[in-house]
Amino acid sequence: MTQLYRWPLRLASLAACLLFWQVAANQRLDLGLIAFTYVPTPAAVLDAAWHLLQSSKLADHLGSSLGRVFSGYLAAAVAGVLLGLAIGRSKWAEDSLLPPLEVLRPIPAVAWIPLAILMFPSSEASMIFITFTGALFPILLNTVHGVEGVDPRLVASARSLGAGRLAILREVILPGAAPSIVTGLAIGMGTSWFCLVTAEMISGQFGIGYYTWESYTLQNYPDIVVGMLLIGVLGMVSSTLVRRLGAFATPWYQSGGKRA
Amino acid sequence: MSVYQQAPTPGRIDGRQLSIRLGQGREAFEAVQRLDFAIEPGEFVCILGPSGCGKSTLLGALAGHLQLSGGSLLVDGNAVAGPSPQRGMVFQHHTLLPWRSVLDNVAFGLKMQGIGKAQRREQALEMLRLVGLQDFAQRWPNQLSGGMQQRAEIARVLINRPRLLLMDEPFGALDAQTRARMQELLLDIWTRIRTTVVFVTHDIDEALFLADRILVMSPRPGRFIEDLRLEFPRPRNASLLTSPGFTHLKRHCLELLRHEDGRELPRLTPLGLPTTDHPPLRIAL
Numbered sequence: 001m002t003q004l005y006r007w008p009l010r011l012a013s014l015a016a017c018l019l020f021w022q023v024a025a026n027q028r029l030d031l032g033l034i035a036f037t038y039v040p041t042p043a044a045v046l047d048a049a050w051h052l053l054q055s056s057k058l059a060d061h062l063g064s065s066l067g068r069v070f071s072g073y074l075a076a077a078v079a080g081v082l083l084g085l086a087i088g089r090s091k092w093a094e095d096s097l098l099p100p101l102e103v104l105r106p107i108p109a110v111a112w113i114p115l116a117i118l119m120f121p122s123s124e125a126s127m128i129f130i131t132f133t134g135a136l137f138p139i140l141l142n143t144v145h146g147v148e149g150v151d152p153r154l155v156a157s158a159r160s161l162g163a164g165r166l167a168i169l170r171e172v173i174l175p176g177a178a179p180s181i182v183t184g185l186a187i188g189m190g191t192s193w194f195c196l197v198t199a200e201m202i203s204g205q206f207g208i209g210y211y212t213w214e215s216y217t218l219q220n221y222p223d224i225v226v227g228m229l230l231i232g233v234l235g236m237v238s239s240t241l242v243r244r245l246g247a248f249a250t251p252w253y254q255s256g257g258k259r260a
Numbered sequence: 261m262s263v264y265q266q267a268p269t270p271g272r273i274d275g276r277q278l279s280i281r282l283g284q285g286r287e288a289f290e291a292v293q294r295l296d297f298a299i300e301p302g303e304f305v306c307i308l309g310p311s312g313c314g315k316s317t318l319l320g321a322l323a324g325h326l327q328l329s330g331g332s333l334l335v336d337g338n339a340v341a342g343p344s345p346q347r348g349m350v351f352q353h354h355t356l357l358p359w360r361s362v363l364d365n366v367a368f369g370l371k372m373q374g375i376g377k378a379q380r381r382e383q384a385l386e387m388l389r390l391v392g393l394q395d396f397a398q399r400w401p402n403q404l405s406g407g408m409q410q411r412a413e414i415a416r417v418l419i420n421r422p423r424l425l426l427m428d429e430p431f432g433a434l435d436a437q438t439r440a441r442m443q444e445l446l447l448d449i450w451t452r453i454r455t456t457v458v459f460v461t462h463d464i465d466e467a468l469f470l471a472d473r474i475l476v477m478s479p480r481p482g483r484f485i486e487d488l489r490l491e492f493p494r495p496r497n498a499s500l501l502t503s504p505g506f507t508h509l510k511r512h513c514l515e516l517l518r519h520e521d522g523r524e525l526p527r528l529t530p531l532g533l534p535t536t537d538h539p540p541l542r543i544a545l
Contacts, residue, residue: 157355162345162372
């Protein structure tokens, strides 16, 4: 707020980029390595966005993308946090659950697409699975990390005050790991959008990723950029939402401990 | 009911041939060896010794966080098996839950007993009043100074009316003035809530000022080399620190501790060996 004077330069930088885009697209600039021949102008993109906004298609595309992300991500959040708590707390769970997960972890979720299409009855289910896989590992690993990072003195102290196993999990481990879990949830939100868009491009009907790819095949070039921008906005909004919810859930951790 | 009316029954401690091993395999060593001692109900005992001598290890065993490798340890005739609210523990650095207000931290023990919110908060507030923190009930623990955090910690332990109050250098991290005030506060609380106190320290002045009795410990393996009974009258105040009797005993304690050959040992904690290894960095993607 105090740094208002920095905004003119920031806005000017954005405007310069837009201007370059407009000029390059207008002149069909060809730099040899990269060509702007088929790139739509900002004005054309704005026009296409306006048309999409007016049509009923937007709600369908948004609805199916959001639905998939929501179900896949939610399942990943529940599974990731529960598995993470178990693995972080019990040696037995760590030895029995972690090895297979460690084998699967380096495989990018996108690499699952062909097999997922074969494994699931509908392309809808396979896309949700890809979203789930993308979000699961960041959430799981950050939860394990958070649980292992809880100060053993806090656990010892709680036991001395009469806390049993469950009470320690609820009163000490879960809140202690919460900042790390929130980090995992925010990263997971980003990766699940990334995976969803890729999956939609390959096997979707409806959805923002599908819309973007369809625009390419139908040669509606301005619509490609509209799709890209929409994906960016949706990713940003959902990440912000997760961070806000996270801050709300861990009030002692934010703001240097100021109580509202 | 007032906290004073619910005064605890002080506990008696008996240690027989008590040994504790720490570390794994070849690194293992006896932190304390064949200790024989008895502490009477209501006594204020300081265990005095150099860093790493095993005094905190003994405290950890009393709290139930460490297991014996030999001998027996009885509190009121029952063998210690695991932590219990009957044996309250105060660490050198506070262990208040950062995600609970000071009030809810103090009420934690009552919550574990299943006491309702209104009732436990009322009792916790009374405890906070006893340690002079009633105006800070709604703060987060990290908004308090080091001395206040330890006062909250003491209130949190005492609300369970423990038979034993176990303290591991609780004022060791505080500045000299705060430490002196905390010592007087502790004695003041102890006159009202009479419980058996086992207080670990390496500070001779602190031990002499607080205790009825000092057990002096030698390091590796830890053994008691002196059992001092102090007859200084109570209530005690700062003038005691400069009295001839005090200086005399201080010289005696210095003498005892000087016998050690000057080895510096790593500090042991009531939870065992100090944790130096940080958890491995994990790139969580």
